[in-house]
Amino acid sequence: MKVLISDSMSPLGEKILTDAGLEVDVKTGLTPDELKEVIGEYDGLVVRSATKATAEIIDAAENLKVIGRAGIGLDNVDIPAASQKGIVVMNAPDGNATTAAEHAIGMMMSLSRNIPQATASMKEGKWEKKSFMGRELTGKTLGIFGIGRIGAIAANRAQGLKMKVIAYDPHMPKEMVDKLGVELVSVEELAKRADYITVHVPLTKETANALSTEFFTNMKKDAMFIDCARGGVCDEEALYKALVDGEIAGAALDVFAQEPTTKENCPLLGLKNFICTPHLGASTTEAQENVATAIAAQVAEYLTKGVVVNAVNVPSVSDDVLAQVGPYINLGEMLGSLHMQIAKGGVEEVSIEYSGELAELNTSPVTVAFLKGLFTPILKDAVNYVNAPVIARDRGIRVIESRSDSSSDFVNVLRIKVVTNEGENVLVGTVFGKNEPRLVRLNTFRLEAQAAGPMLLVYNNDVPGVIGALGTILGKNGVNISRMTVGREDASSQNIILCSTDSVISKELLEEVKQLDNIDDALALELV
Numbered sequence: 019m020k021v022l023i024s025d026s027m028s029p030l031g032e033k034i035l036t037d038a039g040l041e042v043d044v045k046t047g048l049t050p051d052e053l054k055e056v057i058g059e060y061d062g063l064v065v066r067s068a069t070k071a072t073a074e075i076i077d078a079a080e081n082l083k084v085i086g087r088a089g090i091g092l093d094n095v096d097i098p099a100a101s102q103k104g105i106v107v108m109n110a111p112d113g114n115a116t117t118a119a120e121h122a123i124g125m126m127m128s129l130s131r132n133i134p135q136a137t138a139s140m141k142e143g144k145w146e147k148k149s150f151m152g153r154e155l156t157g158k159t160l161g162i163f164g165i166g167r168i169g170a171i172a173a174n175r176a177q178g179l180k181m182k183v184i185a186y187d188p189h190m191p192k193e194m195v196d197k198l199g200v201e202l203v204s205v206e207e208l209a210k211r212a213d214y215i216t217v218h219v220p221l222t223k224e225t226a227n228a229l230s231t232e233f234f235t236n237m238k239k240d241a242m243f244i245d246c247a248r249g250g251v252c253d254e255e256a257l258y259k260a261l262v263d264g265e266i267a268g269a270a271l272d273v274f275a276q277e278p279t280t281k282e283n284c285p286l287l288g289l290k291n292f293i294c295t296p297h298l299g300a301s302t303t304e305a306q307e308n309v310a311t312a313i314a315a316q317v318a319e320y321l322t323k324g325v326v327v328n329a330v331n332v333p334s335v336s337d338d339v340l341a342q343v344g345p346y347i348n349l350g351e352m353l354g355s356l357h358m359q360i361a362k363g364g365v366e367e368v369s370i371e372y373s374g375e376l377a378e379l380n381t382s383p384v385t386v387a388f389l390k391g392l393f394t395p396i397l398k399d400a401v402n403y404v405n406a407p408v409i410a411r412d413r414g415i416r417v418i419e420s421r422s423d424s425s426s427d428f429v430n431v432l433r434i435k436v437v438t439n440e441g442e443n444v445l446v447g448t449v450f451g452k453n454e455p456r457l458v459r460l461n462t463f464r465l466e467a468q469a470a471g472p473m474l475l476v477y478n479n480d481v482p483g484v485i486g487a488l489g490t491i492l493g494k495n496g497v498n499i500s501r502m503t504v505g506r507e508d509a510s511s512q513n514i515i516l517c518s519t520d521s522v523i524s525k526e527l528l529e530e531v532k533q534l535d536n537i538d539d540a541l542a543l544e545l546v
């Protein structure tokens with residue numbers, strides 16, 4: 019079998035693949051057309067972020083069985099297209115965390131002491147000692163936006179530099195953050211108290227442009243901002259304005275909304291109080307060896323033995339188990355994703371009840387798929403079918419499973435309660451036919467919904483005219499409703515409406531929907 023390595027990575031990866039008996043070609047810098055031309059020869063493709071495994075490439079990949087990403091981010095891989103073709107997509111999410119955290123600390127030091135600017139000045143033949151007055155880090159406060167794997171390492175390194183560390187992460191329980199010696203604060207407090215802010219969240223619906231004018235205005239005028247996580251989390255236009263207007267003193271970015279980045283597509287590059295690196299957060303020998311060896315071993319395991327490790331689109335289970343509970347794996351993942359999107363607050367406990375014939379089967383892959391679905395909206399590519407239970411444990415989330423051999427309404431039922439520090443929700447699902455997952459209960463509302471793609475969930479009074487008004491406002495905004503289910507609450511005047519839409523509901527449209535008469539609340543949901 020043949021594997022193509024199409025981005026530059028440690029040669030250790032190539033060695034692992036050839037040692038496993040695979041034929042390996044290393045061809046970096048291929049144009050999309052060149053890749054399309056050759057991809058049909060290969061059973062495996064190993065990439066970093068430069069190669070774009072688009073639907074078109076995947077379509078041409080007649081023999082491809084696996085795509086391995088040496089690193090975390092899978093923005094460059096069309097996962098639905100790969101899934102549709104039965105191609106396993108896997109990543110190596112652990113290997114570059116330390117290196118990325120060190121890069122953020124390096125940025126903080128470079129900003130504080132003007133190291134890049136002073137280097138450039140000396141190289142121009144100047145000796146500008148007075149222009150580059152810096153400041154000490156000791157005793158200053160570092161604010162971490164997102165205290166997961168990398169955020170926690172950055173906190174530890176900053177504590178070693180005698181800094182005080184505070185963090186904002188609405189999905190992390192306070193006890194877990196306390197254990198790191200870090201104070202969990204609100205986002206406003208983070209902005210107001212920190213002397214330095216460092217960002218360590220994935221790009222999600224919730225984090226897109228989350229750091230914008232309001233956040234920068236709340237920051238201290240002499241504070242500095244660092245983002246080595248993902249382009250698009252920080253609103254670059256707002257950051258530019260904050261730097262020019264003196265709302266903050268300096269900023270460092272490793273990641274950008276548009277990469278590769280130039281002065282033309284990113285005016286920040288023209289500012290003196292801005293420093294940058296071209297997405298180098300994972301670029302150390304050590305991290306590249308870690309991710310290349312991990313992904314090569316995973317790809318080799320799959321191609322030579324059929325063993326799936328760290329896949330994001332295929333559960334790690336045998337064909338027998340898949341034949342029995344496969345449709346419930348899809349249902350579990352769907353319920354997980356919906357739960358996280360409707361939850362308020364940080365998740366503390368999950369209770370999964372299997373009823374009917376399902377109670378007799380090996381349901382552990384369903385539980386894993388539920389947890390993967392639960393974490394995907396907030397962690398994105400950092401969660402897969404292997405590490406989801408570990409993430410739950412590391413976040414102190416109790417996972418309780420129970421079984422009952424009778425189920426009242428359907429042959430097999432999955433009932434899942436998620437408790438957060440602000441409340442709880444119960445979702446019930448079942449599978450119709452061979453593989454048609456359905457949401458049949460949302461808290462006290464009974465419904466029968468095919469949850470998929472972009473959706474709008476509305477909580478409303480059960481009075482005439484609501485559906486009409488909703489249809490009108492979506493129509494006016496060019497949003498087509500492809501499916502609509504009304505869920506009733508027994509003996510109550512409340513309803514829910516779940517609409518599947520052909521396009522994503524924008525924040526502005528969501529606000530308009532919330533303003534309609536007889537609508538209590540509305541949420542834009544998405545299942546990918």
Ligand SMILES: NC(=O)c1ccc[n+]([C@@H]2O[C@H](COP(=O)([O-])OP(=O)(O)OC[C@H]3O[C@@H](n4cnc5c(N)ncnc54)[C@H](O)[C@@H]3O)[C@@H](O)[C@H]2O)c1
Nearest residue numbers: 118164165166167168187189218219220246247299300400
């Ligand atoms: N620059 C690089 O080369 C480079 C290298 C490695 C990782 N990364 C990126 O760094 C980011 C962090 O990686 P990680 O491994 O620490 O991920 P992680 O999943 O371990 O941690 C992410 C944290 O963000 C939190 N979070 C989610 N939504 C949030 C929100 N709205 N507000 C605040 N916190 C929120 C999560 O609860 C989680 O604790 C990812 O985007 C990853 O792709 C970049």
Ligand SMILES: O=C(O)[C@H](O)COP(=O)(O)O
Nearest residue numbers: 066067068089090091300
């Ligand atoms: O997603 C990742 O692992 C990091 O952003 C690093 O990306 P890179 O491998 O393209 O440097």
